[in-house]
Amino acid sequence: MFYGWRLTNDLDSLIELQKGIIEFDFLNKTQKLNNEISEIDFNMFYEISKWFFDDLKKYKIETKLIKEAKLNVEFGVEVILDKKKSGTIRNIKLNLILTSWILTDEKKYQSKKEYKTE
Template sequence: MRRKRLNHYADVVCKMFVGWRMGDDMEALSDLPDGTISINLLTGDAVHSEVGLLDLHIAKEIQAWLQQQGAKEGVDIEKLKSATLEVDVDTNKVATNKKKVLLFSFSCRSNLKTDTATYQGALTDEYHWYTRIIT
């Protein structure tokens, strides 16, 4: 496996969760209690520590991106033993009217494991504001 590419992938998946195409899932995340979201990057499955199984668009997006990049760059993603992204979600750092607006604090940790090494990434985003959709 290509070490530099796997290091890159570990960093990018964290960045993707906190910003890239995240808008599709913000309303769903707004309804969740604070907790940890665990994503299996090989299957696209997401589980919340308090709620259980989630249907998150971003989980499938990251899975597809990882598969596509691996194929494009000659990295056999199928040979990974595991690939996970854990995200601590906290909406209580700043008091808001949660029916209208939230401040998300994301703390992401990724792990891509091969037979011989683990590649890790981490990112914290403290300023991700979201204005709720009023229906």
């Protein structure tokens, strides 16, 4: 979900940062950037958080059963200005490595995906 169309709401922040690691902790409601509490309030945190808690409710899963629910995003952004062939003012290359996990008493559910776009 992080790299969906709603990422555009955070794209300017990612461009300004150029690279780093974002960590969303949905149970503790924290956002970290490079292992520090983030001064940037990422819109995607709220999008994913809403989806996560709505899904728990939908499938009747009690929040207390979840020990951890986190998303880690390693990102790199490159901006190419004045790309004449496409007629755009800027072209953006975005590289993401996304690792998410949910931990319960019984199991750790984990997913890792890489996403590249231009």
